[in-house]
Amino acid sequence: MTEKAPIVGPRMNDFRSLSPAVWRASTVLFDNIADFTSRKERVYDGYTYGVTGTPTTRALEERIAQLEGARFCVTAPSGQAALCQVGLALLSAGDHVLIADSAYGPLRTFAQDYLQRFGVQCETYDPCAGAEIAQLIQPHTKLIFMESPGSLTMEMQDIPAIVQAAKAAGVLTVLDNSWASPLGFQGVVAGVDIVVEAASKWFGGHSDLLLGSIATDSRALYEKFRTAQSVLGQAVSPDDCFLALRGLDTFALRYTHQCASALAVAELLACHASVTSVLFPPHPGDHGHARWAASFQGGGSVLSFVPAFQSGAQMHRFFEALQVFQIGASWGGVHSLAAYYPGTEQAKRKHCQVIGGIVRLAIGLEPVEKLALDLKQALQNAILRTD
Numbered sequence: 001m002t003e004k005a006p007i008v009g010p011r012m013n014d015f016r017s018l019s020p021a022v023w024r025a026s027t028v029l030f031d032n033i034a035d036f037t038s039r040k041e042r043v044y045d046g047y048t049y050g051v052t053g054t055p056t057t058r059a060l061e062e063r064i065a066q067l068e069g070a071r072f073c074v075t076a077p078s079g080q081a082a083l084c085q086v087g088l089a090l091l092s093a094g095d096h097v098l099i100a101d102s103a104y105g106p107l108r109t110f111a112q113d114y115l116q117r118f119g120v121q122c123e124t125y126d127p128c129a130g131a132e133i134a135q136l137i138q139p140h141t142k143l144i145f146m147e148s149p150g151s152l153t154m155e156m157q158d159i160p161a162i163v164q165a166a167k168a169a170g171v172l173t174v175l176d177n178s179w180a181s182p183l184g185f186q187g188v189v190a191g192v193d194i195v196v197e198a199a200s201k202w203f204g205g206h207s208d209l210l211l212g213s214i215a216t217d218s219r220a221l222y223e224k225f226r227t228a229q230s231v232l233g234q235a236v237s238p239d240d241c242f243l244a245l246r247g248l249d250t251f252a253l254r255y256t257h258q259c260a261s262a263l264a265v266a267e268l269l270a271c272h273a274s275v276t277s278v279l280f281p282p283h284p285g286d287h288g289h290a291r292w293a294a295s296f297q298g299g300g301s302v303l304s305f306v307p308a309f310q311s312g313a314q315m316h317r318f319f320e321a322l323q324v325f326q327i328g329a330s331w332g333g334v335h336s337l338a339a340y341y342p343g344t345e346q347a348k349r350k351h352c353q354v355i356g357g358i359v360r361l362a363i364g365l366e367p368v369e370k371l372a373l374d375l376k377q378a379l380q381n382a383i384l385r386t387d
């Protein structure tokens with residue numbers, strides 16, 4: 001075979017569609033050898049190899065950057081990959097990192113089991129801390145990881161106070177903003193240096209893909225994240241980017257509906273005799289409500305509660321009785337989910353105020369009356385016997 005393989009070229013002028021094209025590629029073609037040899041110069045603004053993206057990836061990155069009110073965005077193969085990529089791109093041996101005690105568990109594991117092994121000193125801090133965080137900042141502190149509200153226990157962080165303290169000390173801030181999404185809180189606009197989203201949740205919206213995003217206003221940081229993506233081989237599937245782009249078309253509608261349903265569910269649980277506490281900052285009874293109301297424009301679809309019953313048998317009966325809620329982790333999709341986190345998990349944390357096992361609910365698009373009835377009958381079922 002001496003002939004060049006035919007290239008199936010798109011005749012884009014002849015075709016218009018409402019959907020973005022899915023550009024799949026490992027190989028990227030170049031017009032001539034000069035173009036090829038200078039390809040690394042275009043790693044940030046052009047195309048060099050499939051791992052750093054195709055036009056489908058760029059379309060999603062631009063759309064997310066716009067939503068975040070940021071200049072730049074780099075996608076990652078999952079939310080956890082995005083969090084790890086930030087750490088790997090910015091940290092070196094000898095650096096010190098502060099991580100909210102309520103941050104997503106696998107991020108804390110990454111810090112403890114991987115970053116520490118590479119000589120990075122990782123310290124968890126009380127997620128309720130505000131300006132006092134300044135007392136934990138050391139001369140070698142490089143990053144502060146925030147997540148607000150925190151995973152499972154839902155502590156609201158005082159983001160403006162932490163950002164102010166970090167800026168005064170020349171420390172970079174990172175926010176896992178997956179719960180609120182940019183519709184609920186625009187971290188970059190509020191002065192956070194780096195905002196990470198688990199795009200698997202709200203953006204995808206249908207529990208069928210894994211994706212993450214890193215947004216920033218800083219060109220220098222953007223270049224570091226794009227380089228890390230290339231060197232670490234953090235390729236993102238263009239098909240998944242397409243699904244996230246499609247998910248974003250209905251995002252605002254889903255967000256509004258699911259957040260309203262989550263608040264209604266929180267209200268129901270807060271008045272229920274079998275519930276000790278509801279952890280959901282948009283609910284006025286939540287201890288983080290004032291912080292949420294001061295900075296956030298929207299809520300979330302995930303809430304936790306501590307049941308008054310705590311025996312294993314009662315917990316089993318509660319979950320077995322659920323008919324609309326399905327048992328599963330993750331959230332942000334259209335189906336409601338329930339998950340259980342035993343008290344031993346909370347007890348392992350240094351700064352956790354929540355005592356006992358937690359039920360976490362992810363609220364989907366089912367009619368809220370159906371969700372309410374399902375929860376009421378399952379709570380009733382749990383306390384039929386005390387065991």
Ligand SMILES: Cc1ncc(COP(=O)(O)O)c(C=O)c1O
Nearest residue numbers: 078079080104178198200211330
């Ligand atoms: C708050 C938060 N951040 C990050 C992640 C990780 O996202 P992914 O599942 O896409 O890795 C999750 C997943 O549950 C999450 O809840």
